[in-house]
Amino acid sequence: MSVFVWIEQFKGEPVSLSWEVLGKARELADARGTQAAAIVLGQEVENIAQQAISYGADTVYLAGDATLTDFRGDPYAAVIKALVEEHQPSIMLWGGTSRGRELAAAVGADMEVGVAADCLDLQLDDESNLVATRPIYAGNILTDVVFRGKPQIATVRSRVFPMPEPDPARTGEVVAVSAVLSEDDIPVKVVGLEKATEGEMSVADANIIVSGGRGVKGPEGFEPIRELATVLGAAVGASRAAVDAGWIPYPHQVGQTGKTVQPDLYVACGISGAIQHLAGMRTAKVIVAINKDPEAPIFQVADFGIVEDLFKTVPALTEALKERLG
Amino acid sequence: MNAIVCVKQVPDTAELPKVEPADVAEGRSKVTRVVNPWDEYAIEEALLLKEAHGGKVTALSLGPPEAAEALKIAVAMGSDEAILLSDSAFGDGDALTIGYALAQAIGQIGEYDLILCGKESVDGNSGLTTSTTARYLGIPQLTYVVKIREVDFDRRTITVERLVEEGLEVATAPLPAMVSVIKGINEPRYPSFRGIRKAARMEIPVWGIGDIAGLDAEKASEAGAAVRWTNIHKPPGRAAECEIIDADSVAEQASILADRLLAAKVI
Ligand SMILES: Cc1cc2nc3c(=O)[nH]c(=O)nc-3n(C[C@H](O)[C@H](O)[C@H](O)COP(=O)(O)OP(=O)(O)OC[C@H]3O[C@@H](n4cnc5c(N)ncnc54)[C@H](O)[C@@H]3O)c2cc1C
Ligand SMILES: Nc1ncnc2c1ncn2[C@@H]1O[C@H](COP(=O)(O)O)[C@@H](O)[C@H]1O
Numbered sequence: 001m002s003v004f005v006w007i008e009q010f011k012g013e014p015v016s017l018s019w020e021v022l023g024k025a026r027e028l029a030d031a032r033g034t035q036a037a038a039i040v041l042g043q044e045v046e047n048i049a050q051q052a053i054s055y056g057a058d059t060v061y062l063a064g065d066a067t068l069t070d071f072r073g074d075p076y077a078a079v080i081k082a083l084v085e086e087h088q089p090s091i092m093l094w095g096g097t098s099r100g101r102e103l104a105a106a107v108g109a110d111m112e113v114g115v116a117a118d119c120l121d122l123q124l125d126d127e128s129n130l131v132a133t134r135p136i137y138a139g140n141i142l143t144d145v146v147f148r149g150k151p152q153i154a155t156v157r158s159r160v161f162p163m164p165e166p167d168p169a170r171t172g173e174v175v176a177v178s179a180v181l182s183e184d185d186i187p188v189k190v191v192g193l194e195k196a197t198e199g200e201m202s203v204a205d206a207n208i209i210v211s212g213g214r215g216v217k218g219p220e221g222f223e224p225i226r227e228l229a230t231v232l233g234a235a236v237g238a239s240r241a242a243v244d245a246g247w248i249p250y251p252h253q254v255g256q257t258g259k260t261v262q263p264d265l266y267v268a269c270g271i272s273g274a275i276q277h278l279a280g281m282r283t284a285k286v287i288v289a290i291n292k293d294p295e296a297p298i299f300q301v302a303d304f305g306i307v308e309d310l311f312k313t314v315p316a317l318t319e320a321l322k323e324r325l326g
Numbered sequence: 327m328n329a330i331v332c333v334k335q336v337p338d339t340a341e342l343p344k345v346e347p348a349d350v351a352e353g354r355s356k357v358t359r360v361v362n363p364w365d366e367y368a369i370e371e372a373l374l375l376k377e378a379h380g381g382k383v384t385a386l387s388l389g390p391p392e393a394a395e396a397l398k399i400a401v402a403m404g405s406d407e408a409i410l411l412s413d414s415a416f417g418d419g420d421a422l423t424i425g426y427a428l429a430q431a432i433g434q435i436g437e438y439d440l441i442l443c444g445k446e447s448v449d450g451n452s453g454l455t456t457s458t459t460a461r462y463l464g465i466p467q468l469t470y471v472v473k474i475r476e477v478d479f480d481r482r483t484i485t486v487e488r489l490v491e492e493g494l495e496v497a498t499a500p501l502p503a504m505v506s507v508i509k510g511i512n513e514p515r516y517p518s519f520r521g522i523r524k525a526a527r528m529e530i531p532v533w534g535i536g537d538i539a540g541l542d543a544e545k546a547s548e549a550g551a552a553v554r555w556t557n558i559h560k561p562p563g564r565a566a567e568c569e570i571i572d573a574d575s576v577a578e579q580a581s582i583l584a585d586r587l588l589a590a591k592v593i
Contacts (some may be wrong), residue, residue: 098490137448138342139561140343143558148551191485258509290390308584313580321584324588
């Protein structure tokens with residue numbers, strides 16, 4: 001009856017969203033009076049198993065195998081399916097990353113159970129069933145998803161649950177499990193990783209995002225945006241207009257066809273605030289708009305606005321923040 | 327090269343804010359409906375492959391009778407054939423039932439090398455449907471594809487670039503495979519005049535639940551759904567009015583804003 005969490009890793013590094021989800025799983029398991037278990041798949045990932053215990057797992061199912069080094073839907077889903085059949089968890093949760101979404105879909109389809117994708121809240125009903133709140137219609141509507149059958153699977157968006165404090169003194173059991181598929185049974189091969197986005201903060205998990213739109217006028221227009229982002233320790237975002245113009249690559253795009261983000265602070269510079277852009281950022285805690293057009297729709301969702309040329313305001317804001325943040 | 331493209335008809339993104347929870351709950355639609363934007367990339371990619379390798383592109387959709395309009399756009403862009411799965415017996419399905427029905431229909435369409443689809447739909451937002459279809463068909467899936475590097479019909483493999491959080495992953499899979507595409511893979515073409523004429527004249531075949539051989543009606547209909555949506559509601563609006571920060575100089579405006587942000591404890 002326990003709650004299982006898959007702990008995502010990339011090249012042996014755990015993805016921090018996994019801990020946010022494990023923290024929530026711990027809470028749900030306590031509410032149900034059951035156990036929270038973590039699933040760690042990869043190669044040489046024993047240290048992640050220990051971390052999972054410190055973040056709240058009672059048990060860690062650890063499969064270390066060469067076939068599990070890189071994420072692939074088939075071998076990962078096969079191990080998880082075997083674990084589900086053996087231990088019958090009621091609820092399974094993990095991060096709604098590109099891998100997490102694919103894995104949830106595969107496990108859900110193989111077991112013919114329901115999946116709620118990209119959830120913003122998770123609760124239990126009177127019978128301890130999962131009720132998962134998720135955005136639909138690009139965040140214009142929210143719905144509660146209720147499940148028939150078990151396990152009840154949900155993936156979770158970044159930053160909706162707080163990062164738990166790890167407790168190195170916590171104890172738990174690590175159970176070694178085997179891979180289910182051999183390399184010959186796995187159709188997809190990962191050839192390599194190119195253009196690693198290393199060093200650049202991803203907009204998906206940033207606390208603060210400074211974004212530029214068509215108003216920055218060119219690739220060099222992102223320089224003042226980057227300087228502001230550096231002072232704030234922020235990620236750089238962009239509107240589709242800026243991405244389509246080739247001023248900044250697609251992974252920075254925020255909105256309907258880009259990333260959906262939920263930072264504490266979103267600073268929109270030279271962005272008009274089209275519906276499709278708002279779909280990606282309107283749940284930010286605080287929104288700042290810098291735009292020279294007072295009629296720009298972005299001001300309708302912003303908490304603070306400055307109606308000015310961004311090339312004057314952004315550097316001035318960078319200076320003002322440098323003075324205050326040191 | 328035979329490609330099948332999964333196309334969903336969805337509300338126009340510009341009109342999404344006009345969608346009311348009651349409309350969603352009752353399955354009616356008052357807004358303009360278009361081809362799901364990611365599915366346009368999938369159609370374009372299929373057409374590019376056909377131009378390079380020859381063959382046939384079939385667009386497939388499950389939806390109400392009006393969804394034929396989305397298929398007509400796929401035809402007007404250059405798809406050779408289209409099939410609409412439409413039957414009130416499908417009812418209010420979920421990714422599991424729709425993914426299953428699409429898989430069964432694809433089985434009936436016959437030979438294919440690739441199934442192309444979008445990363446997600448703008449209304450369902452889950453990306454689950456086609457993964458489910460791939461699992462039912464027992465074929466590999468390559469998700470978040472930004473580039474098809476090569477389709478090798480002799481070796482029967484496909485090599486793609488996938489956009490994952492850490493960068494571009496290069497992956498291969500044997501054919502037939504399911505590929506879900508994201509923005510950036512191509513620039514969808516506009517329907518041509520000839521295409522529009524062809525689409526207007528085309529009678530799009532409609533398959534009901536009984537027209538798909540071997541389909542288990544329960545698994546394809548509401549009765550087979552594993553999730554249900556309840557408490558469909560609008561998200562809470564943004565409460566505060568925008569405070570426009572005005573001052574004598576830009577430096578002063580910036581100082582005031584910086585102080586406001588510190589006070590709001592977001593920096
Ligand atoms: C299917 C679909 C999906 C889409 N998905 C997305 C998406 O994911 N993300 C997205 O962002 N858009 C998306 N769009 C596009 C969206 O509709 C808008 O076209 C886009 O967001 C506009 O970008 P922008 O605000 O940068 O440009 P504009 O709308 O051109 O706005 C530029 C703004 O900059 C201001 N400005 C100009 N110069 C200055 C200056 N010197 N100082 C200060 N302000 C200045 C102007 O007043 C204006 O308000 C999508 C559209 C469609 C149809
Ligand atoms: N009813 C449908 N008919 C055809 N294709 C669909 C349908 N629903 C979803 N798809 C495909 O599945 C993708 C993901 O949709 P979704 O799972 O709804 O987010 C879409 O981009 C389409 O390619």
